[in-house]
Each structure stands twice: as C-alpha cells, then as structure tokens.
Amino acid sequence: MDQGNTAFLLIAAALVLLMTPGLAFFYGGLVKAKSVISMMMMSFGALGLIGVLWVLYGYAISFADGPDGAAADANFIGIDGVLGINLGEIGLGDSYAEASVTEADFPNLAFVAFQATFAILTVALISGAIADRAKFGAWMVFAGVWATVVYFPVASWVFNFTLGEDGSVVDGGWIAYTVGAIDFAGGTAVHINAGAAALALALVLGKRVNFAKGAHVPHNPPFVLLGAGLLWFGWFGFNAGSELAADGIAAIAFLNTIAAPAAAILGWLVVEKIKDGKPTSIGAASGAVAGLVAITPACAVLTPGWSLLLGAIAGVVCALAIDLKFKLGFDDSLDVVGIHLVGGLVGTLYIGLFATDLGLFTGGDASQLGKQALAAFAVLIYSFVLSFAIGWVINKTMGFRVRNEDEVAGIDTVVHGETGYVLAD
Template structure:
C-alpha cells in the first residue's frame, strides 16, 4: 500500500463529502425564508439515501460488478460492499485489497470517494425544484435515480462502458473521450435531470408574479466558498494519487473559477449596473463546473479561457428561464447544464496535443460532442420515466396553499427564523 496516496484519497473523499453540505448552504440562502429548511433537508436526504443505496448496490452497478452490456455492472457481485470490505481474524474490518487503478491504496477508499460523487450529483438536482416538492417524494427519487441513472452513467463513462475512452464511440471516432472529474456524469447528467423534472411538475405558483429573491446572501457566499474548497477533492482527487497531476488540477480549478467569477461579474455589470454577491458566488461555481472535465489536460492559459467563456455563457443562460417560462428555481440548468456542456465540448479545442487549437484534429471535438449528447439522451429518458411514475403515484408537489404559506411549515413542521415573528409581535406590542 502507498500510504501517501491512501491518506490523500481519504482527504479528497472527505472534501467531496463537504460539497453536499456546501450545496445545502448555497441553495438554502438562495430560496425565500419560508423554504430554507426544506432546501437544506433535500441535500441532507440526498446525502443519507445515496449512502445507503451506494452500499447496497450502487457501488456494484458503477464500479464493482461485472460489466453488463457496457451500461452497468452486476449489482449482486458487490452487494453490501462484499467485494471491497472484509473482516480480519481479529474481527476488524478492512479492505479486500488495493484499488485496481494501480495507485496502491485500499479499495475501500474508492468506495468512499465515489460515494461522495454520487451524493453531490443528485443533490445538485434539488436546486431546480426548490420551494414546491415533498421531501418524501424526493427521497424515493434519490434512491431510484442513483440506481438507474447515476450509477450506470458512472459505469459507462469511467469504468470501461459504452461512453468511456475504451468504448465503441471513442473507437469509432478514433479519439478517446475525456471526462476527468464529471462534466458528463455529474453536471450534464444532473442538470438534464433537473430540467426534465421541472418541465414535468411545473412552475411555482407565484413564479413571474411576485419578487423571488435570496433570503440570505451570506449563506450563498458561504456555500460557494465551501464548494470551491471541496472542489479540490473533486478535481485534484480525480488524479487518484498524490502526484503532480493532482497539484495541477488544483491550480487549473482555481484559475477557471477565478476567471468565471470575474467574467460573470463584468457581464452582470453591463446588464444590470451592479456586481452582485450572488453573481460572484454563481460565477465561482460556474467556473468550477466548466473546468471539471478538463482540469488535467488544458494549460493554465486555456483553463482561464474556459472559465472566462463559461462565466459569460452561464450568466446569460440563467435568464433563459424567464424567456421560455420554465422554473429552474436556482439555475441548475443555467450553471451546471450550460457550464458542464461547455467545459466538455471545449476539451475538443483546448486539450493539450489533441484539441483543435493545440495541434490536434477534429476527432477530439467530435467524440466530446457525441458522448455529451449521449449522456443527455440517457439522462432525459431515465429521469423522465422515474419522475413520471412518481408524479402519477405519490405526486411531487405540496398543495397550493402549503406552497404559498411555505413548504417548511407544510413538510418540516417548523420554521428557520421563529425569532423574526416573535420580534415583530413584541415590536407591535411595544408600539
């Protein structure tokens, strides 16, 4: 065992785990006061349910099981982590062996690292559904979506499946697709799923009729900063070793995030006359999304260019929901969908030695586009089936009165800021 790599990957798994609470704060600050607890609970539910499903069969479908048709792994062979965990003669559990990726750390650490990816991916979806869905329906959705969508997608892209560098699409085009840390598996996948559900369940009752503003901008900024910090585990950890690639991924990740924050701000200033804190937070996240698939193969210059392009495009894309009338509450589609798709495609231009601008050919661009579209199609089909069945059975939404009063009271039976109401009542009494 390489103890340096083992320690590094345990730290990275913990950093990626932190990203789900970070998303909770990022999203929680963006919603109105009456829905903040529900928003936090959606991330908590994603964390808890995905952990259980991952141990039961998610790991086996994505990574542990024997390949079935290039789409998913056998869910039985790694059921309850039987392929990675074992008890020694003293009864203390450890790993069955080292990870197969050659970096000599225990396979049990891979389980933790990949679980953290699964939980953050499904948690991202919740931002599009804010202020109107039942917590119970959400938890059921998380379990089914991790099983039928996320785990198979991870297998297809990262574990030698249909969409992998060794898969039939890459071989047919003549260039290996590149997705370092999740442009397709995480961001495109989550954003497309979010859009499908949004179109199915409809808008909030007061969308476009009443002002809908973030209730706690410091929460938003805190979440964004924590996401940036956690993203070092997300991207640098995807080197699967404490090495120079991990170090460079750390650098390229920060370069892209910084550039995107600035270009989002400039775009916002031109459009509205202000550099907003919410815009800065959103720009950071957009840049992190954009560099995710490319963090190891683009130079510092192109990392900044990717961030700059993504910052402008995502800022503009977030306004499309008002033009087209879909209620993507917290801009999951605009930030993660557009950012993930842009970053994935730009590899075809900027990847060192294979991109069109770096001495390569059209093949890298073609394979990036085709695999990204394949990921979109898979996510659309699977998510629609899951969401439609839930809609027709238990339903997604709280009723209209509960939504307008506040989903916190309706679903959680509590409010985040009871002292506000008490202070108001006391003020009236004194007056």
C-alpha cells in the first residue's frame, strides 16, 4: 500500500466534505435573513441523508464492479456484506480496509469515502434553486429519491471504471468509456446533473412572492465570500483528488483550479461594471464559483493558459446567464442554473475545443467535441426529466412549498423554530 497516495486521497475526501458546509454559508448569505437557517439546513440535511444512503446502497449502485473490479458487487447491498457490514472481516486481523487495495495502492474504502463526498455535495447544490419557499421534509424526500434514481446511476456512467492486470482501464461507465467523453472531476455528473435538477424544481415550485429583478437582495455578503472561499479551498480536493494519486496530473489539476476561477472573477466583474456600473463582492464570489464549475471536467486536460481563457469565458457567460430567469420566467433563487448548469456545459464543451492533443484547435478534430456534447446533453435530459417527475409527485402529494404568508414572514421559525440572528436576550 502506498501511504502517500492513501493520505492524499483521504485529505482530498476531507476537503470535498468541507465544501458542503462552505456551500451552506455561500447559499445562506444569499437569502434573506429570515430564511438563512432553512437554507443552510438543506445542505446539512443532504449531508446527513446522502452520507447514510451512500453507505447503505449508493456505492453499490454507482460502483457495481468497483474501481478495481472487486470493491463492490451488484449482488449485495452496501459497501460490503449487508448494510455495509462484513462481519467476517472486521476485527479478524485481515481487515477489509487492508485486504482490498486498488492498483493505485490505496484502500478501496478511501475511494468509497472520496466518492461519498461527491454525492453529498451534488445533492446539496440543487437546494439553491428553491430557496425561501421549500418545506424541509419535502426537500429531504426529494434528496433521497433523486440521489437513488439520478445521481447514483449517473455517477456510475461517469466515474466507474475497471482496471486490467496491467493497471490500465479496460471497462467503465458508458459516458467515460463507451462514448469516450472526458469528465475528469464531475462537470456532467455533478454540475450539469445538479443544474438540470435545479431547473426542474424551480419550475415545479414556481416563483417566489414578489419575484422580480432586484426584489431579493443577499442579506449577508460576508457569508457569501466565506462560503466561496471554503468552496474554493475544498475544490482542490475535488479536482486534484480525482487523479487518485499525488502525481503530475494532480499537480496540473491543482494549478488549473487556481487559474480558471481567478480569471472568472475578473470576467464576471467586468460584466458587472459594464451592466450595472459597480463590481460587487457577490459578483466576485459568484465568478469564482463559475470558474471552478467550468474547470472541473477539464482540469487535467488543459494547459494553464487555456484554463485562464476558460475561466474568463465562464465568468462572462455565467454573469450574463443568471438574467435568463427573468427573461424566461423561472425562479432559480440562487442561480444554480446560471452558474452550475451553464458553467458545467461551458467547461464540458470547451474540452472538445482546447483539450491538449484532442481539442479541435489543439491537435485533434471535431469528434471529441461531439463526444462531449453527447455526454453533457444526455445527463441534462436524464436529470431534468426525472427531477421534474420526482418533484411533481412530491408537490402533488405531501406538498413541496410553504404557504405564501410563511414565505413572506421568513420560514426559519415556521419550519425549524429558530432564527439566524438573536440580537437580544
């Protein structure tokens, strides 16, 4: 076992897990003060629920053959044995964590933990589209069903792989292996997937009361900046960690995770200056996230220069895309569609143009662009259709939205019996 690679993967998993609390701060600062607890609880609710479901059966669905062909099996439920417990190997000297090691020389359970954090974050991302108006119980039901029928299968399409005896990939999910699309860290499985689901839920729940441009102002920009900083910090685990080894590919992914969001901040702020006359802290934070989203699928296949260009494009495009909700009439509260769906599409398609030795303008031909487009729109359509169906059923049965009067008053006290700011005893 390579202790260096093992430590690298475990640290990366911890960094990605930190992204969900970071997202809670990012989203929490963007809503009104009387909804901040509700917003942050949707992230923490996803953390609790999806973490449990991943151990019970999520990993078994997503990695039926495991990353080395032996870590999981389609005939059992959970990570091993029944409900994640293998009684024959625990405490008997030859533990599961030691006995099952991939060709990359780290325990399979390190890979299981790393992928768990991806599942948690992806579900939490969706919640921003329904801020200020969703019931917590309905959200939790949606999160569990969506993870089961949408995220776990899509993760298998993108992230699952089987290694041969020589360590090379011999089989895998249909998007990554059969189609041949490149998605290094989750542009399709995470961002397009969550963005399409966010659009579906925004349509199911309808618009907030008094929905109009400028009607809903972020109540705490410092929270937004803190959240963006935590997300960026965790994103190094997200992108570099997806190499599963501390090597040169991880290093280029790490550097590109600095370059693209940095350029995206500048791109977003330029658009704000031209459109509104003032660059804002919310714009800087949103630009950073847009750049991080765009570089996610491409971080290992671009040179730093092309990453800078991608970041600048993503910052500009996403800054313009967030106004689509006003033109098209859907209420995506915190711009999950404009940042994650649009940013994910930009980054995924950009690979077909500028990926080293594969892109249309960097030594390849148009075939890779076609592969990228097929992967992106397959996930988009699959996620949107099923998300809309799940949300519609929940809305028609238990109800997904709080009453209008509760929304206006602020749903923290109604749903959770708490307030975000207690200013006096």
